[in-house]
Amino acid sequence: MAASVGGSMISASPAIADVNGCPEQKVCLWPDTAYKGAGYQAPSWPSVSSLKPAGFNDKASSLYNNTALAMRFYQDENGGGKYVIVGPYSGIADLRTVYLYNPNGTVFGYNTLDSRISSLYPH
Template sequence: MRSRTLSVAFGTAIMMGGAIFGAAPAQAAGCPADSLCLYNDTDYEGIEYDFRSRLGCITLNAVLNGQANDRASSLYNNTGLVQRLYQDYEEGGKYIKISPGQAYADLRSIGIWNADHSYAGVNTFNDRISSFCGSNS
């Protein structure tokens, strides 16, 4: 059960730098339009952090007093952008990609990419997201 929802609208000043497929699962349907939503628990449960869509990159320890950093266990991309979510600050380290409209109910077993963009295989990304970038591809 969601205990609270935190929203962040990102302006240009902050953007220094930038599974389940198909329709949104019913539980993630509460994610606002044009937002990337991260949830503390699997199956879109727990505290929800929703980030308004913009081209550019966000480091999670720099927003919401770091509350969303390394806490996501499920996510929903309700934006029109491809999102890359990284394990390190400032878009560093391994990452996962999520297309517009795509959701992952459980990040404990997911395809991961290396920093050099080679495929790393299936592993956990649970509680490992520290930054993300939205792009058109």
């Protein structure tokens, strides 16, 4: 499903109140597609400059944003590199093919973020 949020395109699954145990007002990541595997909740809110301290850097294959804010999930630490935008209460069940943006906000196109997410920030 593709939708427009604030003029930005996102690729997301339909909104679900609680995807595989992701608590309300949390951002969750899973090591397998379809929200499977040992899920991980973002350690701080509303942003995470690095997933390394938590041991989840470059490990997500699916994610769910169970918050009221659109979020950016970045390829590099500290909000660097290409990113995907995920709207409120939306997720991506398979990060192998997603709609990405360049660091300067221009469209990159479809590519993978599978096992490449290192940080996240509000959009």
